[in-house]
Amino acid sequence: MxxxxxxxxxxxMPKKLDYPxxxxxxxxxxxxxxxxxxxxxxxxxxxxxxxxxxxxxxxxxxxxxxxxxxxxxxxxxxxxxxxxxxxxxxxxxxxxxxxxxxxxxxxxxxxxxxxxxxxxxxxxxxxxxxxxxxxxxxxxxxxxxxxxxxxxxxxxxxxxxxxxxxxxxxxxxxxxxxxxxxxxxxxxxxxxxxxxxxxxxxxxxxxxxxxxxxxxxxxxxxxxxxxxxxxxxxxxxxxxxxxxxxxxxxxxxxxxxxxxxxxxxxxxxxxxxxxxxxxxxxxxxxxxxxxxxxxxxxxxxxxxxxxxxxxxxxxxxxxxxxxxxxxxxxxxxxxxxxxxxxxxxxxxxxxxxxxxxxxxxxxxxxxxxxxxxxxxxxxDIETLRELPAGQQGELVIHGPEIMLGYWNKPVETKEAFIELGGKRFLRTGDICRMDEEGYFFITDRLKRMINAAGFKVWPAEIEAVLYKHPHVLEACVISAPDAKRQETVKALIVAKPGCQPDPEEIMAWSRKEMSAYKAPRIVEIVAALPKSGAGKILWRQVQEQEMAKR
Known part of the structure; x- marks a missing residue:
C-alpha cells in the first residue's frame, strides 16, 4: 500500500477506522x-x-x-x-x-x-x-x-x-x-x-x-x-x-x-x-x-x-x-x-x-x-506498472467503498478492474500524478467525458440523440469553456444536404430529448468534420482545436 x-x-485523525x-x-x-x-x-x-x-x-x-x-x-x-x-x-x-x-x-x-x-x-x-x-x-x-x-x-x-x-x-x-x-x-x-x-x-x-x-x-x-x-x-x-x-x-x-x-x-x-x-x-x-x-x-x-x-x-x-x-x-x-x-x-x-x-x-x-x-x-497505461511520484499515469483505487461491479454487465465489470499485488483495483480513467507528500493531481482524462457544473456528460450519448434530428447528418460533441459551469457542452453539426439547421432550434429540440445539463449550450454548424482513414470522426482533434481557442 x-x-x-x-x-x-x-x-x-486516526489512520484507520472501524466501520459499523x-x-x-x-x-x-x-x-x-x-x-x-x-x-x-x-x-x-x-x-x-x-x-x-x-x-x-x-x-x-x-x-x-x-x-x-x-x-x-x-x-x-x-x-x-x-x-x-x-x-x-x-x-x-x-x-x-x-x-x-x-x-x-x-x-x-x-x-x-x-x-x-x-x-x-x-x-x-x-x-x-x-x-x-x-x-x-x-x-x-x-x-x-x-x-x-x-x-x-x-x-x-x-x-x-x-x-x-x-x-x-x-x-x-x-x-x-x-x-x-x-x-x-x-x-x-x-x-x-x-x-x-x-x-x-x-x-x-x-x-x-x-x-x-x-x-x-x-x-x-x-x-x-x-x-x-x-x-x-x-x-x-x-x-x-x-x-x-x-x-x-x-x-x-x-x-x-x-x-x-x-x-x-x-x-x-x-x-x-x-x-x-x-x-x-x-x-x-x-x-x-x-x-x-x-x-x-x-x-x-x-x-x-x-x-x-x-x-x-x-x-x-x-x-x-x-x-x-x-x-x-x-x-x-x-x-x-x-x-x-x-x-x-x-x-x-x-x-x-x-x-x-x-x-x-x-x-x-x-x-x-x-x-x-x-x-x-x-x-502506466500500457504496462500497468506502478509509477513513482511526479510521473503521470492512470489513477487506480482499492478500498472498502469500491462497488462490487456493474449491474448485469459482466464484461464492463471485468474491464473496470485490474489486479495488482493480489488486490483488486478500480481503473478510474483519470490521468493524474502524485507529489512527494502523497497529494494527487488530476491532469487529464483517459475517457471521453465532459464535466459540466459537476455533472458527468458523455458525448456519445448526446451524439446518438442528435442523429435523430431530421437536419443532422453528422455530429461531434466536445467540451467548451464556461465561466460558470467550468465546462459546457458544444455540438458541431454537419447538415444533411438541402437542410439549413438553426442552432437555436437544435438546442431547444435537445432540451426536450435529454436532461438539461446534457443538452448542448453551443451549436456550431460546420461544412465537415475531420475523419480517420476508416471514416471515424476524430473527436480528439476537434477538442484540441477548441482548446487552442482558449
Whole structure:
C-alpha cells in the first residue's frame, strides 16, 4: 500500500477506522435513539425531528412490505431534494430493498432506460415529476408508484426563499398512492436479515463512453464505509448544521448532504434546488457550519454583490469537488471566512470520495490524499506498472467503498478492474500524478467525458440523440469553456444536404430529448468534420482545436 500520504495526514485523525457492522438504516435509527427531539431536518423553516424521521421511515418500510416488496427488490427514487427522499432511502433500506436513485432532470427516454435496466418494482416520486413517471411505469410493468408533494413538508410561509416553481406544484395527483396516506395507514416495519457485505443497498447509475447507463452495485458495507469516512474527515458532529444543497440522487450529495450528517446526528438545512440567496439566508439564519458543494455553487456564492456584508462566521468547513476551484476563488473564500476550500475526489463506482485534502493542510488544485483504507496508485497505461511520484499515469483505487461491479454487465465489470499485488483495483480513467507528500493531481482524462457544473456528460450519448434530428447528418460533441459551469457542452453539426439547421432550434429540440445539463449550450454548424482513414470522426482533434481557442 502506498503510504506517502501518511506524512500529510490530518492532525489528531486516526489512520484507520472501524466501520459499523450494521445495515444503513441503523444510522438513522441510532441518531433517533440518541437525539429523538433534535431537529434532523429544517426544510424552509419546517422542523422534522429525528424521532419523526425514523418513525416515517419505518412506516414506509411497512407499507412497501405490505405492497409485496421482497429483500433485494429495487425501488427507484425520482425526486428533487426533499424530506421524502431521506425517508424514502431509509425506509427502503429497512424493508430490505435496494435504492435506485434517479436524476430528477432525466426525461422519459432516459428514465425508461434506467428503470428498465434496474428492474425496479416500485417508484417513489413527487407530483411535479409524476407526468414523466406515469407512462414509463405502465410500459415497464412497475407495480406501484408512491407520489408525494413538496407541500407535504413545505410550510405555507417559508422561512427562506422557496423555489419559484412551488406555486405551480400540485398538492395531490390521481393514479398513484399518496405519500402521507401511505404512511398513515402503514403496518409495522418488517424484520429483515441483511448481510451487509453481500446484500445490495444502492444501485446508482453512471453513463459510460458508449453513453449506455450502468448501475453500480453497492452493498450496505461499501456505502457505510464511505459515509463513516466522510463524517470523520469533515469533522461532523451532533452540533453541526449542514447546508444540504447537493442533489441527493448524486453520490456526493447522498453522502455529504444526507447520510454523513444523519450518522453524526447533525441538522440538515435542506434546499430542494440550488438558490444562492436561499443558501446565504440559510447560513445566516441557521448558523450553518458545514457546506459541501460543487465548484459552480461556490463561484455563485462568491459572486454575490453583497457577499462581504453577509454573515458567514458560523462556517467551519467548506469544500467539494466536481472540478478544480480556481485559485482566485479559493483566495476569495479564504479572505472572507479564513477557511480553505477542501477539495476531494470520488466516483459513482466508489459511492463518493476516495481522496480528500486534509482540512488543516490544503493544497488548492489537488484532489488531496487517499482517505481511510484507500490504496491509490498511479500506473502506466500500457504496462500497468506502478509509477513513482511526479510521473503521470492512470489513477487506480482499492478500498472498502469500491462497488462490487456493474449491474448485469459482466464484461464492463471485468474491464473496470485490474489486479495488482493480489488486490483488486478500480481503473478510474483519470490521468493524474502524485507529489512527494502523497497529494494527487488530476491532469487529464483517459475517457471521453465532459464535466459540466459537476455533472458527468458523455458525448456519445448526446451524439446518438442528435442523429435523430431530421437536419443532422453528422455530429461531434466536445467540451467548451464556461465561466460558470467550468465546462459546457458544444455540438458541431454537419447538415444533411438541402437542410439549413438553426442552432437555436437544435438546442431547444435537445432540451426536450435529454436532461438539461446534457443538452448542448453551443451549436456550431460546420461544412465537415475531420475523419480517420476508416471514416471515424476524430473527436480528439476537434477538442484540441477548441482548446487552442482558449
Amino acid at each position: 502506498n503510504v506517502a500520504h501518511h506524512s500529510s495526514w490530518p492532525n489528531r 457492522q450494521t445495515p444503513l438504516h441503523d444510522l438513522l435509527a441510532t441518531s433517533a435513539r440518541r437525539f429523538p427531539d433534535k431537529p434532523g431536518v429544517i426544510y424552509y423553516g419546517q422542523v422534522i425531528t429525528y424521532a419523526q424521521l425514523w418513525d416515517q421511515a419505518q412506516r414506509l418500510a411497512g407499507a412497501l412490505a405490505a405492497m409485496g416488496l421482497q429483500k433485494g427488490d429495487r425501488v427507484a427514487l425520482y425526486m428533487q431534494n426533499c424530506p421524502h427522499y431521506l425517508i424514502g432511502c431509509f425506509g427502503v433500506y429497512a424493508a430490505g430493498g435496494v435504492v435506485a436513485p434517479l436524476n430528477p432532470m432525466l426525461v422519459e427516454r432516459e428514465l425508461y432506460n434506467i428503470v428498465g435496466d434496474s428492474g425496479a418494482r416500485f417508484i417513489i416520486t413527487t407530483t411535479e415529476l409524476y407526468g414523466r413517471v406515469a407512462p414509463i411505469a405502465a410500459d415497464l410493468g412497475v407495480e406501484r408508484v408512491i407520489c408525494g408533494s413538496l407541500w407535504d413538508y413545505m410550510p405555507e410561509n417559508p422561512a427562506i426563499p422557496a423555489p419559484d416553481f412551488m406555486a405551480a406544484t400540485p398538492r395531490a395527483i390521481d393514479g398513484a398512492a399518496a405519500w402521507l396516506e401511505t404512511l398513515a395507514s402503514a403496518p409495522g416495519a418488517p424484520q429483515v436479515d441483511i448481510d451487509i457485505k453481500a446484500d445490495l443497498a444502492m444501485l446508482p447509475y453512471t453513463a459510460g463512453s458508449t453513453g449506455l447507463p450502468k448501475g453500480c452495485m453497492h452493498t450496505h458495507a461499501t456505502v457505510m464505509s464511505n459515509v463513516w469516512s466522510a463524517m470523520y474527515w469533515t469533522q461532523l458532529s451532533s452540533g453541526a448544521n449542514v447546508l444540504s444543497c447537493l442533489p441527493f440522487f448524486h453520490v456526493t450529495g447522498f453522502v455529504h448532504s444526507l447520510a454523513a450528517p444523519l450518522a453524526a446526528g447533525a441538522t440538515l438545512v435542506m434546499l430542494t434546488r440550488w438558490d444562492r440567496e436561499a443558501a446565504l439566508q440559510a447560513v445566516e439564519k441557521y448558523g450553518v457550519t458545514h457546506f459541501v458543494n460543487i465548484t459552480a455553487m461556490m463561484a455563485d456564492i462568491l459572486s454575490a454583490k453583497d457577499i462581504e456584508s453577509r454573515d458567514l462566521a458560523s462556517l467551519q468547513m467548506v469544500g467539494g469537488g466536481g472540478a478544480p476551484l480556481p485559485v482566485a476563488l479559493g483566495q476569495r473564500l479564504k479572505d472572507l471566512t479564513g477557511l480553505d476550500y477542501v477539495e476531494g475526489y470520488g466516483m459513482t463506482e466508489t459511492i463518493s470520495q476516495t481522496h480528500f485534502n486534509p482540512c488543516d493542510k490544503v493544497k488548492l488544485g489537488s484532489i488531496g490524499i487517499p482517505d481511510f483504507g484507500v490504496d491509490a496508485r498511479v500506473i
